[in-house]
Amino acid sequence: MNTPFLLQVLCGLGNAVLILALAPFCEGLLRKLTARIQSRQGPPLRQPYYDLLKLLGKEDLESGEVPGMQRFAVFLSLAVILSLAFLIPMGFFAPLSGAGDVLLVVYLMALSGICTLLAGLAAGSTYSVLGISREMMTMIALEPILAIAIVVGAIHAGSFNLDAALSGSVYRTQGIPWSGLILLGVLLLSFQAFVQRVPFDITEAETEIMEGPLMEYSGPKLALFKYAQMSKLLVYSALFVSLFVPWGNRLPFPLGWAWFWFKVLGIVGLVTVIAATHARYRIDQAIRFFAGLLAVALMALILASYGY
Amino acid sequence: MSVLSKLKEAVICLKAGRVTLPYPSESRPVPARFRGRPLFDPAKCIGCAGCANNCPAREILVEDLCQEIRIIRYLGRRCTYCGRCADVCPEKAITMSPEFENATNHIGDIQQRIELFMSTCQRCGRCFKEPGFLDQLKAKGYRFDDVQHERWILRSQAYLATEPTVDDIKIDLD
């Protein structure tokens, strides 16, 4: 696409602002739906906005081993999520498609896991280190699955360009798209782990390790971290929808864009229902589960390389 | 598949509706014989100090100000709402009311204080108080808890010192 650079930047900025405005609303929806499934009234839908504003007004205590790294980890995590908003096509073309290709998206997703690692290292207490060791184990098993999904899309589309590879290209084979369907199943089963919700939210387990890496954060930095977590849910859902649920993307601009966000909200609802009805897995059970899924994903990669 | 059974579970829970009691706007009636805050009725109290003798948390303080005036003060801080004072009172002047909404930001808000006239004996005209201070300490009915500073005094130790009733243990907290 030969759209002018300024338009691309503006579209990216619009994406980022929309994600920032919508993320607490999705979290509120998640909490309200969880409460309704548990037969209780639940907080008002605007509760996460109140939470974030209250956290901004609290005192900022710098504590832990390395306070400078604490600051760095927080800003880096929010920055990584928002730069993903500039790269993923959300209802229209990918805003900064000239700036990188799908491998950049894979690395940015790995970087958001590294941010949690930095946050836990900056705190330096026993619980934080336990939390980040579990996060690293999960990441080793999990990031290859998403990378394989994106690469299969690139194989079928024939290029690493963002627009081509990320718009439903896993289904673009002659005949029945076996690799696409296998990968759809694999990602549906492991999506909860990417967005860090029950049953796979082992790093931020409140009851077990006292919120692990986030233990030493207070006030505005905690607000930014929570914001980053909420935005992560939306961005990953957008990526999932653009990879695996592309039907209806060719509609003209306002309709196609609204339809895209409707699909994203549907994915958020699915995440909520699964999160409210399951219990948390232990780390060894989770690793065994992901190892099985990784084997199936590798099989899908081999099938894709043969053209199926 | 376990995911399907979990989704069925979600549908079943949704059918239960909302069971939340919207508490500050609506409240449930308390069960019968519920023991809330004790209420002292000064019209019926005869000043026998039976409640103070029997309180397990020593929350009722009694002091004889002078020959005829006896102060009974109920501090609500450590009351465990056991109801022994109401059981023991010979005139049924204490009732355990069903009030449980006692939260406050100043702990002195829950206290109740009664000042009573104690009458003299109708035959001999003497009051129930010995004239001398040492004789007063030996008399069975004389009470001298420090109502103003909220300290109860052990009657077995016949000294009115300025010592606090609970040991203030000095610990160094860094």
Place this chain on the structure above:
Amino acid sequence: MTSKSISIEMLKNLCQKMFGRSLWVYHANSGGCNGCDIEVLNVLTPFYDAERFGIKLVGSPRHADVMLCQGPAMRATAKALQRAYEAMPAPKLVFAIGSCACGGGIWHDTYSVLGPVEKLLPVNFYIPGCPPRPEAIIYGVAVAVGLVDKKAAPVQFKQIELPIPRYHPNDLRGRDELVVYEKVDRV
């Protein structure tokens, strides 16, 4: 410059107003019998649902606004309780739940109890009861946030000084068995 400081003032006011709408709670039991613990846990169940006020239970004192203290101040846990209080960021509140935290409870004179929680920490709110009903705890939080009015007030009764007839030894006339009262109306 002034418009920037005005907007910062507005943001600060907004943040302070939001404090009452989303209280994050840290629960610290320093040696109680766990009766009040169970009542606090009851408040978080679907029947009494504390989350509709925005209250969330957090695991770390650094994330919390309110510390719910139960149990009296004990010699063994005094330092730990003070450290947890210092770890909370300002603005912070301390609620003392139960008779043990408000005044020492029924254990106030045992060997390991230092006294009520206010010997170690400045307490903002007292919720007495043994244990307080879940409704009483919710009522206490609602009063602290400002939703309802306080109901407890001190009660004092002074017997009105009526001129009652008093028999005084000075009014006795006569000797030995012929003691007779000459009633004098004196107050």
